Amino acid sequence: xxxxxxxxxxxxxxxxxxxxxxxxxxxxxxxxxxxxxxxxxxxxxxxxxxxxxxxxxxxxxxxxxxxxxxxxxxxxxxxxxxxxxxxxxxxxxxxxxxxxxxxxxxxxxxxxxxxxxxxxxxxxxxxxxxxxxxxxxxxxxxxxxxxxxxxxxxxxxxxxxxxxxxxxxxxxxxxxxxxxxxxxxxxxxxxxxxxxxxxxxxxxxxxxxxxxxxxxxxxxxxxxx
Amino acid sequence: xxxxxxxxxxxxxxxxxxxxxxxxxxxxxxxxxxxxxxxxxxxxxxxxxxxxxxxxxxxxxxxxxxxxxxxxxxxxxxxxxxxxxxxxxxxxxxxxxxxxxxxxxxxxxxxxxxxxxxxxxxxxxxxxxxxxxxxxxxxxxxxxxxxxxxxxxxxxxxxxxxxxxxxxxxxxxxxxxxxxxxxxxxxxxxxxxxxxxxxxxxxxxxxxxxxxxxxxxxxxxxxxx
DNA sequence: GTCTATAAAGTGATAGAC
DNA sequence: GTCTATCACTTTATAGAC
Numbered sequence: 001x002x003x004x005x006x007x008x009x010x011x012x013x014x015x016x017x018x019x020x021x022x023x024x025x026x027x028x029x030x031x032x033x034x035x036x037x038x039x040x041x042x043x044x045x046x047x048x049x050x051x052x053x054x055x056x057x058x059x060x061x062x063x064x065x066x067x068x069x070x071x072x073x074x075x076x077x078x079x080x081x082x083x084x085x086x087x088x089x090x091x092x093x094x095x096x097x098x099x100x101x102x103x104x105x106x107x108x109x110x111x112x113x114x115x116x117x118x119x120x121x122x123x124x125x126x127x128x129x130x131x132x133x134x135x136x137x138x139x140x141x142x143x144x145x146x147x148x149x150x151x152x153x154x155x156x157x158x159x160x161x162x163x164x165x166x167x168x169x170x171x172x173x174x175x176x177x178x179x180x181x182x183x184x185x186x187x188x189x190x191x192x193x194x195x196x197x198x199x200x201x202x203x204x205x206x207x208x209x210x211x212x213x214x215x216x217x218x219x220x221x222x223x224x225x
Numbered sequence: 226x227x228x229x230x231x232x233x234x235x236x237x238x239x240x241x242x243x244x245x246x247x248x249x250x251x252x253x254x255x256x257x258x259x260x261x262x263x264x265x266x267x268x269x270x271x272x273x274x275x276x277x278x279x280x281x282x283x284x285x286x287x288x289x290x291x292x293x294x295x296x297x298x299x300x301x302x303x304x305x306x307x308x309x310x311x312x313x314x315x316x317x318x319x320x321x322x323x324x325x326x327x328x329x330x331x332x333x334x335x336x337x338x339x340x341x342x343x344x345x346x347x348x349x350x351x352x353x354x355x356x357x358x359x360x361x362x363x364x365x366x367x368x369x370x371x372x373x374x375x376x377x378x379x380x381x382x383x384x385x386x387x388x389x390x391x392x393x394x395x396x397x398x399x400x401x402x403x404x405x406x407x408x409x410x411x412x413x414x415x416x417x418x419x420x421x422x423x424x425x426x427x428x429x430x431x432x433x434x435x436x437x438x439x440x441x442x443x444x445x446x447x448x449x450x
Numbered sequence: 451g452t453c454t455a456t457a458a459a460g461t462g463a464t465a466g467a468c
Numbered sequence: 469g470t471c472t473a474t475c476a477c478t479t480t481a482t483a484g485a486c
Contacts, residue, residue, distance in 0.1 A: 031256070031258065033256070033258030033259055034258055122358065125358065126354075126355065126358055129351075129354055129411055130351065131414065132411060132412050132413050132414045132415060133347065133350065133351055133410075133411075133413055133414070135414040139414055143414075143415065143418055147415050147418075148418065148419070151415060151419045152419070155419070168420065168432075169436065171419055171420055172420070172432065172433060172436045173436060173440075174419070175408050175409065175412070175416050175419065175420075176405040176408060176436060176437065176440055178408055178412060178415075179404040179405045179406070179407055179408025179409075179411075179412070180401040180404045180405055181404070182404055182407065182408055182411060182412060183400050183401060183403055183404025183407060184400065184404075185358075186354055186357060186358075186404075186407060186411045187357050187400070187403060187404070187407060188357050188358055189356065189357045189358070189360040189364055189368075190357060190368065190372050190373075190376060190403075191400050193368055193372075193373065194373070194376045194377070194380070194396055194399070194400065195393065195396055195397070195400075207393075207397065208397060211394065211397045211398060211401060212401065215398075215401055215444055218443045218444050218446065219440055219443050219444065221443065
């Protein structure tokens with residue numbers, strides 16, 4: 001009679017989810033230190049001591065939040081990443097063909113750009129950047145969750161498209177491609193001022209996308225035989 | 226007999242400077258919230274209440290720190306920016322010549338790359354990124370201090386080198402160039418894992434610089450008449 | 451300008467009843 | 469699982485003597 005499927009309707013799991021949701025928003029908005037467990041409990045409509053019961057301590061809650069973030073991002077990038085893997089698997093001389101590889105690469109970067117310009121990212125982006133500079137245990141959750149897979153695909157596609165390029169060079173190139181997209185999130189205010197924009201809406205995202213595609217075409221022109 | 230030069234040798238200015246120096250390091254290392262005025266006072270060898278006396282409150286100290294950061298960065302980028310302005314001033318048909326413009330652009334980006342890979346940036350980079358996403362009054366200090374000038378120069382050089390490109394397109398291109406450099410700071414941990422590096426030393430900075438120069442050459446190949 | 455001392459308001463964590 | 473109550477500690481800010 002017992003089911004192996006997790007039961008999300010029990011009272012405990014409900015509070016767990018409520019706390020997790022509130023914590024993700026709160027940590028994202030204000031950063032680790034500014035978040036108080038008191039305010040969090042109120043916002044989640046839950047007793048404060050239940051946070052300790054479910055997540056141990058504040059640090060445990062923090063880690064659980066990163067699992068949630070990684071899951072969310074992974075889900076959004078998954079279609080593009082799966083397509084890229086499929087294209088790379090169609091291996092052999094020439095693989096799936098240049099045009100195909102390039103289209104897949106664009107789809108991959110487009111997915112990340114959409115994520116980075118999405119207002120939803122306003123919050124957790126800061127948490128991720130913090131982990132990038134002072135990695136804690138939480139960084140592994142992110143890297144294993146989506147980052148490593150994404151960067152690896154970028155590098156492998158770049159290697160195939162450019163030809164006659166070493167693998168480390170391709171990886172470095174992948175980093176610079178990543179940076180071109182990241183810029184619109186991590187240097188957001190600077191970009192807005194330079195462009196005299198007030199926000200990055202759909203139209204402007206399209207302009208950025210066009211610029212990125214042009215850049216990719218220039219950067220990935222084959223260099224060797 | 227009175228001099229107009231600020232007197233840095235009075236007792237008050239000495240404590241002011243000591244606090245400011247300690248605060249810059251502390252905010253940079255730990256972020257605004259983690260820094261306590263108690264610890265700061267001890268580290269600066271100053272009585273805690275003097276911080277309130279000189280800077281009003283914690284927020285006032287924070288702003289003063291941004292002025293210090295902007296001044297430091299401006300000083301490091303200044304040679305490259307001055308050279309770029311000189312090159313752009315030698316205007317007219319063809320200006321100073323393509324090769325000259327390109328060299329100046331590389332010098333500009335090299336300066337930023339050195340700054341971004343310098344361990345000294347470990348600290349204040351995070352502060353700047355935070356301001357980029359939730360700009361406070363402190364962001365204006367940064368943008369007016371160096372960021373606007375730097376981005377503007379990048380855009381104007383890109384416009385001249387590419388030819389037949391609209392000004393907004395050139396500015397967007399400048400953002401993607403910026404991103405390629407920023408990546409090695411803001412996505413530091415991810416880059417390190419992908420490249421299987423433990424740090425970004427001088428040799429690796431040189432490899433990045435080579436990659437960036439290659440990218441710039443490809444991106445800024447003239448497209449029109 | 452500099453100091454001591456302390457006020458006033460948090461903080462995370464936990465014991466123990468239900 | 470959930471609650472109340474409280475502990476032990478830290479924070480910023482300031483009053484007032486020198």
